[in-house]
Each structure stands twice: as structure tokens, then as C-alpha cells.
Amino acid sequence: QSALTQPASVSGSPGQSITISCTGTSGDIGGSNYVSWYQQHPGKAPKLMIFDVSIRPSGVPNRFSGSKSGNTASLTISGLQAEDEADYFCTSYTSTSSLYVFGAGTKVTV
Amino acid sequence: DVQLVESGGGLVKPGGSLRLSCAASGFIFSDYGMNWVRQAPGKGLKWVSYITTTGTDTYSADSVKGRFTISRDNAKNSLFLQMNSLRVEDTAVYYCARRGVRGSGWHFDYWGQGALVTVSS
Numbered sequence: 001q002s003a004l005t006q007p008a009s010v011s012g013s014p015g016q017s018i019t020i021s022c023t024g025t026s027g028d029i030g031g032s033n034y035v036s037w038y039q040q041h042p043g044k045a046p047k048l049m050i051f052d053v054s055i056r057p058s059g060v061p062n063r064f065s066g067s068k069s070g071n072t073a074s075l076t077i078s079g080l081q082a083e084d085e086a087d088y089f090c091t092s093y094t095s096t097s098s099l100y101v102f103g104a105g106t107k108v109t110v
Numbered sequence: 111d112v113q114l115v116e117s118g119g120g121l122v123k124p125g126g127s128l129r130l131s132c133a134a135s136g137f138i139f140s141d142y143g144m145n146w147v148r149q150a151p152g153k154g155l156k157w158v159s160y161i162t163t164t165g166t167d168t169y170s171a172d173s174v175k176g177r178f179t180i181s182r183d184n185a186k187n188s189l190f191l192q193m194n195s196l197r198v199e200d201t202a203v204y205y206c207a208r209r210g211v212r213g214s215g216w217h218f219d220y221w222g223q224g225a226l227v228t229v230s231s
Contacts, residue, residue, distance in 0.1 A: 034216035038155070045224060046155065051210060051217040089155050093216040099169055100157040100216075 003028065003101035004090055011109040012080045020106045022073045022090030028101050030071035034093035037066060037075045040105075041086045049088075050075060077108070085110045112136040112220045114206045119225030126196050130225055132189040132206030140164075140184040143209035145218060146191050148202035156202075159191065160209070174200075196229045203227075 005023040012018040022029070022037075029035055035053045038046035048057055050066035053073060063078040073092070077084055090103040118130040130146070146158040159170040159180035168180050179192040189206055203224040210219035 034214050036217035045205060045221040046218075047221070048210070048217060048219050052213040055213055057219065091155070091217070098157065098171055099160060102155045102157065104154040
């Protein structure tokens with residue numbers, strides 16, 4: 001059982017917007033602004049999409065955005081494109097000895 | 111370009127040992143903390159271990175404490191994971207991941223392609 005809860009799947013049509021939620025506790029998401037999101041295509045390494053809740057690394061399209069409210073973080077993909085079809089994982093720093101906790105991942109289907 | 115290339119994966123029996131390596135290039139290796147993150151087949155990601163820039167401090171997930179040891183050789187731009195007393199549940203792809211330096215640093219900004227470790231009798 002993963003420490004962070006994500007929906008197993010989310011789908012949308014090209015051009016639409018979708019939002020993936022990631023729910024934790026006050027010991028991780030709720031207690032810090034250290035949430036990050038990763039995109040993983042099948043058989044590939046994960047790629048950083050968002051860090052510190054809402055910051056996009058250079059090279060990540062601005063249709064990817066992140067936010068947080070309480071113990072829940074969210075990743076929104078606007079103007080969905082075919083190449084966005086992938087698994088998305090959230091992670092957060094945690095105040096426990098584990099340092100990081102991950103969600104189980106959300107499969108996005110376009 | 112930043113490159114992280116893992117090696118050393120393979121098939122090992124329960125109770126056995128394996129040493130993973132990660133060769134880093136394209137950046138000043140000694141300036142970055144480094145992590146190992148694993149992914150069991152068809153499952154999500156799980157953080158395994160972290161080592162500071164100088165190797166002075168290390169941290170590991172409870173599930174591998176006492177069995178896995180993370181280390182680094184800054185002169186050779188290399189990261190290692192010594193895995194002992196391996197269990198079937200350690201079967202996974204193991205990724206070498208660089209700690210980010212922008213913002214809080216509590217994220218992984220580059221990842222390797224992974225090394226598959228299979229623990230089976």
C-alpha cells in the first residue's frame with residue numbers, strides 16, 4: 001500500500017484538461033511544500049515534471065501545472081496531447097525516517 | 111548532457127548479494143546528493159537510499175536498513191548500492207536518481223534508465 005493516494009487512471013480527449021490528485025497526510029504533503037510529479041512512459045525512466053508543488057523545470061510545457069490544498073496535491077494537464085499518455089507519480093518529502101513517499105501512480109489515457 | 115547509467119543488475123537467489131553501480135557524467139558529480147529508487151514489476155516507485163555529496167551521511171528506507179548500503183566514489187563519478195540478504199520482494203528495476211538543487215532540493219531531477227534485479231530461486 002502506497003503512502004500517497006492517487007487515482008488508478010484518468011482519461012481525456014485531445015485538447016481537454018485533466019487533473020490528477022495525490023492525497024497524503026499532515027506528515028508529508030500537508031506539512032511541507034515539497035511535492036513533485038514525474039511522468040513515466042512504458043519502459044522508460046521517470047521524468048521530473050513539477051517540483052516544490054508548482055514549479056516547472058525548464059523544458060516542461062506550461063500546460064503542466066501543480067497545486068496543493070491541505071493534504072492533497074494536484075497535477076493539471078491542460079490542452080491534453082497524445083504524447084501525454086503515460087503514468088504519473090507524485091512524491092513528497094516526509095518527516096518520517098523514509099525521507100520520501102510516493103503515490104502508486106496514475107495512468108493517463110488520451 | 112546529464113547522464114546516469116546503471117549496471118550490475120541480474121538474477122540472484124534469495125539470501126544472495128549484488129552490487130549496483132551508477133556511472134555519472136555531464137555534471138559535477140561531487141556537487142549533488144544521490145539516490146536509489148526502485149520499481150517492482152507493474153508497481154509504483156519506492157525510495158530506497160540517499161547519500162550526501164561527500165558520502166558522510168546516508169539514509170535508507172526501513173525495508174532495506176541493515177541489508178543495503180549506499181556509497182559513492184567522487185573521484186570516479188560513481189554511485190553504488192551493495193545489496194545483501196536479498197529477498198524475493200526486492201525484485202525491481204533500480205534507478206539511480208540525482209537530487210535536485212533548485213528550490214528545496216527535495217526532488218529527483220535526473221534519472222538513469224534502471225537496472226533490473228531479480229531475486230528468485
